[in-house]
Structures are given as C-alpha cells and as structure tokens.
Amino acid sequence: MQEALRFQSADAEPVDRADIVVQARQLRRGSEGATRGLSLTIRGLRKAFGDNEVLRGIDLHIPPGQFVAIVGRSGCGKSTLLRLIAGLDAPTAGSFAFGEQPRAQDVRVMLQEPRLLPWARVLSNVEVGLGRERSSADAQARAERALVEVGLGDKRGQWPSVLSGGQKQRVALARALVSQPRVLAFDEPLGALDALTRISMQQLLERVWRDQGFTAILVTHDVAEAVALADRVLVIEDGRIAQDVTIDLPRPRRRGSAELAALEGEILKHLLEGSEDTQ
Amino acid sequence: MSLIDSLPRRKAFSSEVDAGSREENASKQKSGAPFRSDRNGSSSSAPKLPKVDGLIPWIVPLAIVLIWQLACVTGYVPSRVLPAPTDVAQAGWKLLLSGELVRNIWVSFWRASIGFVIGGGIGFAFGLANGLSQLSAKLTDTTLQMVRNIPHLALIPLVILWFGIDESAKLFLVALGVFFPIYLNTLHGIRTVDPQLIEMGRIYGMTDGELFRRVIFPGALPSIFVGLRFALGIMWLTLIVAETIAASSGLGYMAMQAREFMLIDVVVLSILIYALLGKLADSASRALERLTLSWHPAFQKK
Numbered sequence: 367m368q369e370a371l372r373f374q375s376a377d378a379e380p381v382d383r384a385d386i387v388v389q390a391r392q393l394r395r396g397s398e399g400a401t402r403g404l405s406l407t408i409r410g411l412r413k414a415f416g417d418n419e420v421l422r423g424i425d426l427h428i429p430p431g432q433f434v435a436i437v438g439r440s441g442c443g444k445s446t447l448l449r450l451i452a453g454l455d456a457p458t459a460g461s462f463a464f465g466e467q468p469r470a471q472d473v474r475v476m477l478q479e480p481r482l483l484p485w486a487r488v489l490s491n492v493e494v495g496l497g498r499e500r501s502s503a504d505a506q507a508r509a510e511r512a513l514v515e516v517g518l519g520d521k522r523g524q525w526p527s528v529l530s531g532g533q534k535q536r537v538a539l540a541r542a543l544v545s546q547p548r549v550l551a552f553d554e555p556l557g558a559l560d561a562l563t564r565i566s567m568q569q570l571l572e573r574v575w576r577d578q579g580f581t582a583i584l585v586t587h588d589v590a591e592a593v594a595l596a597d598r599v600l601v602i603e604d605g606r607i608a609q610d611v612t613i614d615l616p617r618p619r620r621r622g623s624a625e626l627a628a629l630e631g632e633i634l635k636h637l638l639e640g641s642e643d644t645q
Numbered sequence: 646m647s648l649i650d651s652l653p654r655r656k657a658f659s660s661e662v663d664a665g666s667r668e669e670n671a672s673k674q675k676s677g678a679p680f681r682s683d684r685n686g687s688s689s690s691a692p693k694l695p696k697v698d699g700l701i702p703w704i705v706p707l708a709i710v711l712i713w714q715l716a717c718v719t720g721y722v723p724s725r726v727l728p729a730p731t732d733v734a735q736a737g738w739k740l741l742l743s744g745e746l747v748r749n750i751w752v753s754f755w756r757a758s759i760g761f762v763i764g765g766g767i768g769f770a771f772g773l774a775n776g777l778s779q780l781s782a783k784l785t786d787t788t789l790q791m792v793r794n795i796p797h798l799a800l801i802p803l804v805i806l807w808f809g810i811d812e813s814a815k816l817f818l819v820a821l822g823v824f825f826p827i828y829l830n831t832l833h834g835i836r837t838v839d840p841q842l843i844e845m846g847r848i849y850g851m852t853d854g855e856l857f858r859r860v861i862f863p864g865a866l867p868s869i870f871v872g873l874r875f876a877l878g879i880m881w882l883t884l885i886v887a888e889t890i891a892a893s894s895g896l897g898y899m900a901m902q903a904r905e906f907m908l909i910d911v912v913v914l915s916i917l918i919y920a921l922l923g924k925l926a927d928s929a930s931r932a933l934e935r936l937t938l939s940w941h942p943a944f945q946k947k
Contacts, residue, residue, distance in 0.1 A: 497850040
C-alpha cells in the first residue's frame with residue numbers, strides 16, 4: 367500500500383519519477399510488446415478565457431503508453447487541459463510537445479457526448495474516424511475491425527438513433543480507435559452512462575488500451591474510475607497540478623478491492639480538504 | 646307573413662331530407678363496404694391490414710362526395726349553386742375527350758414546375774450562401790427580409806404592366822412566391838445544425854466540402870423539406886390567382902371562361918383538380934422525405 371501510493375508535492379519535479387515507474391511497469395509486462403504511444407511533455411501551459419485564467423502553468427511529462435487520469439472538481443480546468451492536448455483550443459502561453467511530430471490521426475479525442483452523425487449508418491460513422499484515409503480502399507474493412515473490437519460488429523448497418531447510450535458511446539470509441547491513434551484523450555466519456563454500463567465500458571477502455579498501447583489521457587470526475595483504470599492520477603486544483611499519484615497495482619484490478627478503495631479515499635480526502643480551504 | 650309561413654315548412658322539409666339522406670347514405674356505405682373488401686380480397690388475402698390502413702385517409706373525402714351527391718340528387722342544393730359530382734364528372738369527361746382538359750392541366754403544371762424550379766433554385770442558393778457565409782448574410786439578408794414582407798400577389802398589377810399576360814408574368818409570380826419559404830427554411834436549417842457535430846467533423850479532419858456534404862447539408866435537410874412543402878402550397882395558390890386574373894390558357898383560365906358561360910360544373914371541376922394536384926405535389930415531397938430522411942426517428946417504421 368505504501369509502495370503503491372507515492373504522493374508528491376505539486377512543486378516537485380514529477381517527470382523523472384513517473385518515467386521510472388512506467389519503465390518498471392513495462393519491464394513487468396515484458397512480452398506484451400513495445401508501446402505505440404507517444405510521449406507528451408507540457409511546459410508552463412497557460413490558458414485564459416478573457417480575464418478568467420483557467421490553467422495557471424501546467425508542467426507535465428507523460429511517458430509513452432501511460433494511462434493518465436486527470437481528476438478535479440468541476441471548473442478546475444481539467445477539460446480545458448484535455449482540449450488543449452487534443453488541439454481543439456490554442457494555449458495562451460506555454461508549449462506542449464509530443465515525442466514525435468504526430469500526424470492528424472495520431473491524436474484522437476473521445477467526448478462525453480458520442481456526437482454520431484444521425485444520418486449515417488454506424489459503419490459510416492466509424493469511417494469518419496479515419497480522417498484523410500477515409501477514401502482509401504481498406505477504409506470499410508478497418509471500420510469493421512474497429513466495430514468488432516468494441517463488440518458492435520452486428521450493428522454496422524443500424525442508424526445511431528436505435529442504439530442505446532452505451533452502444534452509441536462504443537461506436538464513438540470505435541471511431542476514435544479506427545485510425546489507430548498513438549494518443550487518445552477521453553473527456554468524461556462515461557459521464558452520461560448508468561452505473562452498470564459504466565463498469566463494462568471501463569473494462570472495454572482498459573482492454574483496448576492494453577491491446578493497442580496508445581497513450582491514454584482520461585479526464586473524469588469519478589475518482590473510483592480514475593484509480594481503477596489509470597497508471598497515474600493527476601489532481602488539478604485552481605489550474606495547477608495539485609497532486610500526482612502513481613498507482614502501481616497489478617492489472618486486471620479487482621473492482622472494490624481494499625487497495626483501490628484506500629487510494630480512492632486518499633485522493634478524495636485531498637480533494638475535499640482543498641474545497642474546504644477555498645471556501 | 647309569407648316569410649314566416651315558409652320558414653317552418655322549409656325547416657320541416659330540410660329535416661325530412663336530412664333523415665332521408667342519412668338513410669340513403671347508410672345504405673350506400675353498406676353497399677360500398679363489400680365492394681372495398683372485395684377488392685382487397687381479390688388482390689391478395691394475406692396482407693389485408695396495411696391496405697385498409699392506406700384507405701383510411703380517403704374515407705372523409707369519399708363521404709363528403711357521397712353527401713354532396715345526395716344533397717344534389719334530392720334537390721336540397723340547387724344545381725345552379727353546386728352541380729352534383731356526377732355532373733362534374735361528366736363535364737370532366739367531355740373536356741377530357743375534347744383534349745381541352747389535358748392541355749390546360751399540362752400548361753398549368755408546366756408553369757408551376759418551371760416557376761418552382763427557378764424560384765426554389767434561387768432561394769436555395771441564397772439560403773446556402775447566407776447560411777454558410779457571414780459576409781453574404783450581412784450583404785443580402787436585410788434586403789431579402791424587406792422584400793419578403795411585400796405580399797407577392799400585390800405585384801400583380803405591376804407584373805401585368807411589365808410582362809403583359811405572357812408566360813413570364815406567371816413564372817415570375819410563382820418563382821417569387823416559392824422563393825421565400827425555401828430561402829428561409831434552408832437558411833434556418835443550416836444555422837441550426839448541431840455545432841457539436843460540426844466540431845466533431847473538424848476534429849476528424851473533414852475539409853470544408855466534406856463537412857458540407859456529410860454534416861451540414863444532411864443536418865439542414867429536414868428543415869429544407871419543410872420549406873419545400875410550404876413552397877408547393879404557395880406555388881399552386883400563386884398560379885391560381887395569376888391564371889384567374891391574366892391568362893389565355895391553363896386551369897385558372899378554364900375556370901374563368903366557364904364562369905363567363907355559367908358552366909358551373911367546369912368551375913367546380915377546376916377547383917377539384919387543383920385540390921388533386923396539390924395533394925399530388927404534397928405526396929411527392931413526402932415520398933422524397935421518406936427516402937432521404939430514413940435515418941430520422943420520425944420516419945422509421947415502428
């Protein structure tokens with residue numbers, strides 16, 4: 367438990383430490399193969415909307431293939447950080463650099479709403495995710511593979527309107543996966559789902575991450591979800607990284623285990639203390 | 646005195662006829678029913694339900710025609726006010742044989758379609774341009790909104806002065822009439838496409854052309870169809886007025902000619918043909934809607 371949970375202050379340099387942990391984890395994984403993920407280094411990242419400064423200097427290094435969860439209370443800037451990483455917004459100051467210059471389809475984002483085109487069949491919706499490679503000859507075959515991967519191979523000809531919320535989100539996941547991204551950012555992808563669907567979706571996310579080895583960045587307000595899925599949990603408060611917790615529990619993790627609950631409790635305690643301070 | 650005298654008598658008479666017509670009506674419906682089910686039975690016996698379903702919308706129009714026929718036959722409605730449906734049908738048959746009917750319908754149909762294509766095309770183009778480009782919207786929208794508030798039929802005197810009673814006068818009016826519903830609804834459809842979907846398209850690297858083809862146009866289509874159906878209604882309305890006032894052929898002209906010679910059956914015939922043509926245009930646009938909007942929950946079969 368003590369080994370699993372290493373708190374670091376926000377001012378300390380978290381970069382080297384996290385790298386070591388991931389290298390160790392990859393050594394343990396051994397034959398599972400090299401990751402295709404890209405590393406990401408962020409320096410002094412700031413973002414302001416008018417007078418409102420949402421991010422006040424983020425320094426962060428994410429090693430290739432790591433699963434990072436970002437938690438924090440609403441309005442703390444976690445979604446803004448994700449939108450910057452995904453290239454949906456431009457930062458006010460600071461820089462972020464990927465390990466290699468990514469192509470457009472190397473960085474994908476999955477949002478809370480599935481945002482499927484209602485007038486396109488499920489398969490065409492997945493094909494949208496291929497980006498510029500949409501017109502290539504194997505586009506359909508790749509889209510079908512992605513659909514099978516999320517367990518919806520039999521729904522390829524359906525209209526999105528007949529799918530359930532969880533199924534729509536799985537189609538959105540297939541669309542994000544079909545271009546085989548090297549960084550995949552999730553913005554509360556399971557926020558609108560019911561509890562049981564959430565758990566099966568979490569297992570699905572973990573499985574595709576292990577299969578494909580992309581670097582995963584998950585923004586969530588659910589601390590239990592964060593500790594169950596991630597290698598590392600970042601707590602953001604007032605536009606800064608307040609806590610950087612490495613979670614070194616073996617996978618597959620048993621839901622509701624004592625270790626997970628303890629970790630969740632620690633992080634929640636910190637979050638709640640933080641909220642008392644500000645009030 | 647004679648007025649008071651006649652009133653109760655007329656009343657009694659009418660109630661008698663009412664009762665009589667109701668009875669006759671009932672018997673006619675009875676005789677009509679086996680005929681209908683007969684047709685169903687002869688064509689195929691298994692899928693009976695959907696066919697009966699398809700006939701339901703026609704029950705009311707048929708009943709109206711029946712009541713109308715009865716009212717005329719019994720003399721409750723003088724034929725000088727309203728000729729019986731059979732008389733109208735006879736007039737129609739005569740005109741059909743002489744070729745006059747087909748020619749006039751064709752002329753009206755041609756005017757309606759050409760005017761619709763011109764006005765609808767321009768309206769659609771403006772709707773697209775102003776929905777997609779801020780500059781275009783700023784430049785033209787105010788002007789178009791001002792023109793929109795002039796009732797286009799108010800231009801008839803001016804149009805007659807400009808074009809005479811030529812074809813171009815009718816085409817101009819129809820085009821002007823259908824322009825605005827198509828323009829407004831195309832514009833509205835494009836403006837209200839879900840911005841989240843547009844952002845999604847951009848995230849996945851769609852070019853402007855692709856974004857239009859795959860996201861914006863399909864998203865605007867339901868609204869465009871609303872405009873189309875409105876425009877079809879206005880198209881017939883405009884044409885009737887234009888042909889009634891200034892024309893030398895067409896359905897409206899046929900009706901006006903008939904009025905000159907007190908041929909009331911022909912007048913009624915042209916009105917009925919307008920109703921049928923309007924229904925035809927509406928059905929066509931609905932079929933097109935079902936074809937292109939099959940993704941929409943409202944058009945999916947339960």
